[in-house]
Amino acid sequence: MRTFTASGLFVLLVCSAVIAAAERPWFCHELDCPKFTVTRKNDFYETRIYTKGKWASTQVQGYVYAASLTQGFYRLFDYIGGKNEPNVKINMTAPVVTKVEHGDGPFCKSNFTVSFFVPFADQVDTPQPTNKDVYIHDTPSATFYVSQYSGFGMDDITVTKHANDLMKKLEEDGEEFEKEFYFTAGYDAPFKLTDRHNEIWLLKKAPRAEEVLAAGEALLTKELSS
């Protein structure tokens, strides 16, 4: 049985104008990481609005999460290491985000799109990858439901369990989200043994215009009162 089905559309919420610049969370450590605002939180997940930003990405088709992630990771690692025009080093960022689109059955490959956030200093004049499998793209502001877990948990069973758990909770809560894919976010290098932080992100379905306005007003009120 497969809970997530093939391919989907990236439907996104655009209301970045009122979003406060969030402070860097502990799990980003000293690295640049994309800015987000938490709008709701419960014991199981939180709702985050990410600001728009630029990412370097590469797609890997494969059967196994960890192997595909590793393959994509090294392409991007080479890109930041100098395989770019004008051949410069780019700082590592956090998290490493992987979009997972499962194939239609156990004998079909899944798509894993691995992404590094482009450091703030390089967001405008971004070095271009020389490997044609790596591309730079912009993501608009978007809302994600995020669950968090510690430890290694890179195997397919753990990852899909966390994704399916979050999906179940969101369904119980009547939230609207994209079900064709999910994202994993890993914040730590493989050799780090403690305080490891991992997340599952599910993309909230684009809300109606009045909800965008209400969310904008809520954020603005929060801003003004803090």
Ligand SMILES: *[C@@H]1O[C@H](CO)[C@@H](O)[C@H](O)[C@H]1NC(C)=O
């Ligand atoms: C890259 O990281 C180093 C070490 O953390 C830091 O000193 C430097 O300012 C960073 N460079 C840019 C362009 O952000």
Ligand SMILES: *[C@@H]1O[C@H](CO)[C@@H](O)[C@H](O)[C@H]1NC(C)=O
């Ligand atoms: C994977 O991506 C390719 C194109 O990049 C597409 O043709 C295929 O349908 C995708 N498969 C899944 C499972 O999303």
